[in-house]
Amino acid sequence: QGQLVESGGSVVQPGTSLRLSCAASGFNFNSHTLHWVRQAPGKGLEWVALISHDGSNKYYGKSVEGRFSISRDVSKNTLYLQMNTLRTEDTAEYFCARDLKPFLTGYMDVWGKGTTVIVSS
């Protein structure tokens, strides 16, 4: 079925950078689009970014475009989210998720447990 494990969350100051990682196992990493989704405390889900199975296509949510960058390392079966110029409103639980089918559908069938990012001075 597959497993995703996020790491890298931390407490950081506004304006700084942070990189999140998501280690994948139990499925063919090369065959699926992958997503980052976040959830601010007490709020709903917000889609952050996606990267296609081969890394050729990337999409970003409006609130993070230009500041965040998604990437994947096939040799390590790992997804990344580079977050720059962090703002207090980026405080959230960050989940990585797998797209259901080999091609992009936007349906996320495998989720990690999340990693916490707190941006505070």
Next chain:
Amino acid sequence: QSVLAQPPSVSAAPGQRVTISCSGSSANIGNNDVSWYQQVPGTAPKLLIYDNNKRPSGIPDRFSGSRSGTSATLGITGLQTGDEADYYCGTWDNSLAGGVVFGGGTKLTVL
């Protein structure tokens, strides 16, 4: 303000049926299929419905979905206390640069 509109809360008694609505526009639900997720607080979301009305393996047929025009609906029959959770609709949005959009979420209380 979420792109997709959901009621903040719904409630029903055990054994009853409940529906949760999700309203969008021609930029999203009107031209794209919908998914639904269940999230128990403190845990990751779980995919319940995709392609408007299909269930992943392991999801009971008490859960159903439909889409019409620019709206979608999640139905849950035979409510159980374990169904108490937050429910989110999601779909692709064709506006601007595109991307996935979610509803604001609906808290289901099983009385």
